Amino acid sequence: MSKLNRRDFVKALAAVGVVATLGKISGKSVKDVTSEVSRKSAKGLYPSAEHGARYAMMIDSGACIGCRTCLHACKLENNVPDEPSNMEWIDLFEMENTRPVSEVHGMPPADSSVDYTESPREGHWYLSFNCFHCENPPCTKVCPTGATYQDDDGLILVNYDLCIGCRYCMAACPYNARQFNWWDPVYQPSRVSPIDGEIVPLNPKVPLRTRGVVEKCTFCVHRIRDGNPVPRCVEVCPVNARHFGDLNDPESEVSRLLETVRTHRIKEELNTKPMLYYFTRGVKWKDDGEKI
Amino acid sequence: MTERQEKIMRPLRTTSREFWPFVTALALITVVFIYAYTIQLSKGLGVTGLNDITIWGVYIVNFIFFIGLSHAGIAISAAVRIMSLHKYAPIARMAEVLTLASLMMAGSSIVIDLGRPDRAYLMVVNFASRIGASPLLWDITAVATYLILSTTYLYLPMREDLAICRDRFTGWRKRMYEITLPGYEVGEEKVIKRLAWWMAVTILPVMVMVHTTVSWIFSLLSNRPLWFGAAAGPYFIAAAVASGIASVVVIAAILRKLFHWEDLLPPAIFRGLGNFLSVITLIYLYLMLVEQFTARYAGPAGEFFVSEAWLFGSYATLFWSLTTIGLVLPCVYLLVQAFRPGKINITLTSIFSLFIVIAMWFKRYIIIVPTLTVGGSPLQTYAPSWVEITILGGSFAALALIYTILLKLIPIIEMEEPPHE
Ligand code: SF4
Numbered sequence: 182m183s184k185l186n187r188r189d190f191v192k193a194l195a196a197v198g199v200v201a202t203l204g205k206i207s208g209k210s211v212k213d214v215t216s217e218v219s220r221k222s223a224k225g226l227y228p229s230a231e232h233g234a235r236y237a238m239m240i241d242s243g244a245c246i247g248c249r250t251c252l253h254a255c256k257l258e259n260n261v262p263d264e265p266s267n268m269e270w271i272d273l274f275e276m277e278n279t280r281p282v283s284e285v286h287g288m289p290p291a292d293s294s295v296d297y298t299e300s301p302r303e304g305h306w307y308l309s310f311n312c313f314h315c316e317n318p319p320c321t322k323v324c325p326t327g328a329t330y331q332d333d334d335g336l337i338l339v340n341y342d343l344c345i346g347c348r349y350c351m352a353a354c355p356y357n358a359r360q361f362n363w364w365d366p367v368y369q370p371s372r373v374s375p376i377d378g379e380i381v382p383l384n385p386k387v388p389l390r391t392r393g394v395v396e397k398c399t400f401c402v403h404r405i406r407d408g409n410p411v412p413r414c415v416e417v418c419p420v421n422a423r424h425f426g427d428l429n430d431p432e433s434e435v436s437r438l439l440e441t442v443r444t445h446r447i448k449e450e451l452n453t454k455p456m457l458y459y460f461t462r463g464v465k466w467k468d469d470g471e472k473i
Numbered sequence: 474m475t476e477r478q479e480k481i482m483r484p485l486r487t488t489s490r491e492f493w494p495f496v497t498a499l500a501l502i503t504v505v506f507i508y509a510y511t512i513q514l515s516k517g518l519g520v521t522g523l524n525d526i527t528i529w530g531v532y533i534v535n536f537i538f539f540i541g542l543s544h545a546g547i548a549i550s551a552a553v554r555i556m557s558l559h560k561y562a563p564i565a566r567m568a569e570v571l572t573l574a575s576l577m578m579a580g581s582s583i584v585i586d587l588g589r590p591d592r593a594y595l596m597v598v599n600f601a602s603r604i605g606a607s608p609l610l611w612d613i614t615a616v617a618t619y620l621i622l623s624t625t626y627l628y629l630p631m632r633e634d635l636a637i638c639r640d641r642f643t644g645w646r647k648r649m650y651e652i653t654l655p656g657y658e659v660g661e662e663k664v665i666k667r668l669a670w671w672m673a674v675t676i677l678p679v680m681v682m683v684h685t686t687v688s689w690i691f692s693l694l695s696n697r698p699l700w701f702g703a704a705a706g707p708y709f710i711a712a713a714v715a716s717g718i719a720s721v722v723v724i725a726a727i728l729r730k731l732f733h734w735e736d737l738l739p740p741a742i743f744r745g746l747g748n749f750l751s752v753i754t755l756i757y758l759y760l761m762l763v764e765q766f767t768a769r770y771a772g773p774a775g776e777f778f779v780s781e782a783w784l785f786g787s788y789a790t791l792f793w794s795l796t797t798i799g800l801v802l803p804c805v806y807l808l809v810q811a812f813r814p815g816k817i818n819i820t821l822t823s824i825f826s827l828f829i830v831i832a833m834w835f836k837r838y839i840i841i842v843p844t845l846t847v848g849g850s851p852l853q854t855y856a857p858s859w860v861e862i863t864i865l866g867g868s869f870a871a872l873a874l875i876y877t878i879l880l881k882l883i884p885i886i887e888m889e890e891p892p893h894e
Binding site: 348349357 | 589
């Protein structure tokens with residue numbers, strides 16, 4: 182190959198590269214291309230998203246009695262492994278009454294208790310966390326494979342088949358909402374078939390995870406996209422502290438709540454625009470069942 | 474064959490009595506390292522001390538550390554080439570080989586940290602859609618580019634020396650050198666020299682970008698105090714330069730003693746490297762100071778608590794010993810030496826350089842771990858497990874093993890006599 186030829190060849194190669202890249206992303210933001218690829222590859226894992234919905238959850242932190250019903254219902258609903266036992270999609274923290282939410286800096290709050298044995302307790306309130314499904318998620322941006330992505334209805338999901346377990350998304354999440362499968366998931370004997378040792382998924386609609394991938398709250402994507410109006414945690418809450426709905430639907434419960442109560446979100450300064458709102462109706466829970 | 478060439482070929486020609494026990498020991502540690510990794514592969518990352526709060530630990534520290542070491546080779550040899558610093562030519566290749574070996578270890582550190590290493594190829598498959606977004610992918614791309622460039626950069630100017638080796642040896646060794654020399658022509662050095670000069674010019678900015686992208690993995694995360702910030706790039710580069718140059722000083726001193734290369738590696742080289750090292754360590758200390766001052770003056774929650782943990786909390790012993798013994802002390806010694814004309818003490822210079830190298834590993838640990846644990850649940854703290862410690866020790870043994878093997882195969886000093894200035 183003469184010198185000139187070689188140079189031409191390199192030039193042609195560069196041109197092909199540029200054209201291919203431009204053709205791929207022209208007219209679309211990088212984010213769109215990314216989510217398109219991810220959504221396509223996650224097909225079959227979740228029901229497809231309804232266009233135009235914007236799901237949000239609102240937690241009445243004044244009403245919550247810290248009973249952990251949501252936490253356990255969630256574990257069953259979503260086939261969350263029983264071992265390791267701290268694998269939970271919802272975290273509940275017992276806070277001193279004098280601690281405002283806005284003072285929470287570390288996540289989870291440093292002087293709170295996760296392993297309280299009695300609730301509700303005088304002088305305390307309960308802060309619950311699950312994935313915030315941010316409108317501007319920092320976690321999906323950093324993923325090197327597109328395993329975690331934002332869907333059309335705003336849900337942040339993980340495609341467990343694409344995740345390489347680098348845990349970069351966990352580093353990027355300001356809310357510690359993500360859990361990693363450090364071990365093979367272990368289920369209690371009652372959830373394992375005595376005949377062939379296969380795991381009997383309590384919920385066949387939710388895919389099982391393997392060791393080495395990241396998982397987290399999905400807002401019960403298999404329910405809300407399949408005719409069931411609310412996630413399991415919202416359904417089971419005995420004091421109705423959790424509310425869920427579509428913010429784009431003015432008639433939904435969350436839309437109406439947003440108009441009537443004062444709300445706030447956590448770490449707004451990070452511009453993540455979380456879809457989990459907290460509110461109280463202005464009173465704190467008291468031991469005699471009355472409100473102060 | 475000139476006397477100089479014979480001297481340089483000493484490690485290739487002769488094998489001392491201590492060589493085999495040494496290599497066997499390194500190989501054994503490497504085997505234990507591989508064994509520990511297979512345990513992790515079969516059981517999961519749960520065998521580490523990591524948890525959902527402290528998601529990264531020793532492996533990521535290793536990754537940053539090895540990337541830092543890899544800096545040395547290119548910085549030295551590119552600077553030698555571009556600025557015609559012939560005085561340092563004898564250490565150029567030593568440094569380049571260190572680049573190569575530590576880049577390999579950096580790559581494996583990342584793979585070791587993955588939960589599903591079997592799927593690592595997905596980063597390539599989904600490259601087009603993810604390269605616009607993920608700093609981790611930027612970094613892997615940068616490191617791969619750096620690896621390819623620096624291997625080429627090491628290899629091309631070395632062909633001349635490999636040809637000398639080919640003519641010097643007989644039997645299987647001759648054939649081995651023949652294989653490494655496709656299309657070799659006598660007199661090609663002239664073209665290669667020009668090529669290498671231009672490569673040096675290209676490599677320097679790539680080197681800067683590699684260390685900057687490593688810092689971006691962390692410094693672009695707005696939720697992580699003391700990771701987030703614009704100064705992370707220069708901060709990381711300073712650390713990389715310091716640890717890289719320091720490790721070259723250590724290696725050069727060891728080889729000098731081992732192969733009696735006193736005249737090939739004159740004290741002037743160590744003096745120059747020591748001077749440079751003192752300045753760069755001083756810059757690093759200065760960057761640490763401004764960082765701490767910013768974190769503490771107004772004391773915003775995140776930064777302040779992490780800084781408290783560094784200076785007075787559970788990481789204080791580590792922090793203060795690495796800063797005083799590992800950075801300030803060597804810096805002062807090297808500065809004093811820089812201002813005193815006359816003979817220099819090569820042994821002390823290399824010992825203090827070793828201090829800097831070790832301090833830089835622990836400094837990366839201090840950067841990574843407290844930011845994750847502080848503010849997190851007190852139930853989940855981090856201490857490396859035996860698997861992690863074995864892998865840590867093993868990766869250093871593997872690095873030494875790769876280096877030793879390369880030392881036996883290629884002339885570690887350029888054969889051509891540097892022109893006298
Ligand atoms: S852990 Fe999985 S989902 Fe998270 S960034 Fe890495 S590959 Fe993506």
